[in-house]
Amino acid sequence: MAEEVLTTQRLNDVLILTLNRPEALNALNPALMLAIEAFGRSMLSDPARVLVIRGAGRHFCAGADLKAPASDASLVQRRRDAQLGGRMLRAIIDIPQVTIAAVHGAALGGGLCIPTACDFRIAADTAIGGYPEVNLGMNLMWQSVGLCTRLVGPARAKRMIMLGERLDAQTLLSWGLWDEAVPEEQLMPRAQALADRYAAQPPIAVQMIKQTINQISGALDQAILHMDADQNLLTGSSQDRALGIQGFLAGTAPTFTGD
Secondary structure: HHHEEEEEEEEEEEEEEEOOOOOOOOEHHHHHHHHHHHHHHHHHHHOEEEEEEEOOOOOOOOOOOOOOOOOOOHHHHHHHHHHHHHHHHHHHOOOOOOOEEEEEEEOOOHHHHHOOOOOOOEHHHHHHOOHHHHHOOOOOOOOOOHHHHHHHHHHHHHHHHHHHOEEHHHHHHHHHHOEEEHHHHHHHHHHHHHHHHHHOOOOOHHHHHHHHHHHHHHHHHHHHHHHHHHHHHHHHHHHHHHHHHHHHHOOOOOOOOOO
């Protein structure tokens, strides 16, 4: 794969996909997102029965790469580009096989969206997760608000997304975002054990069940959440967005004005 931003390992009926930008904390730049989108589509013809997604290095994924260069494209092209994250997550959701995220270190912003797009989430008991976008003056996008809400419920989803807190593994476990939390040295063995259990199940029945549950639980997503890219373009043009980025880079708390 291009620049090896993704690597794979096949263990019988289980395929392990590794986000491979450890020097950048696996931050999601366009190249990595395009690679994940293409990989998800390729799973339609892959014989594996289970996919495990993990991150290389110290963290699962630190979220969108804020160091990616700003676009000078036309508004119509920037609107299309803003939809890349949503297409990436849809490609993960549409994978026919059972998907398991094995999360260690930090999973923040888009880096937490990826596990929520999977069927199951196992985390190291030292992992942290959260959606810090609001602290940068922007909305949570990539059509992931629904994914979070279905896992933790409306009130907790509002807290997570509105406050942008970094939450520990036990909190996210008790809220239902993580399915399990285990010591980090047991993370991949536990993910592999769970993957083996699902791989032993009849794949036709399992994949039909997954598709049916996904369609029921996310029936309104495409009707509503396509607008989040437009919301991002709006917030991206605000003064609060500029203040949020300045505060992030300087390590200071901005005073948002609503402009």
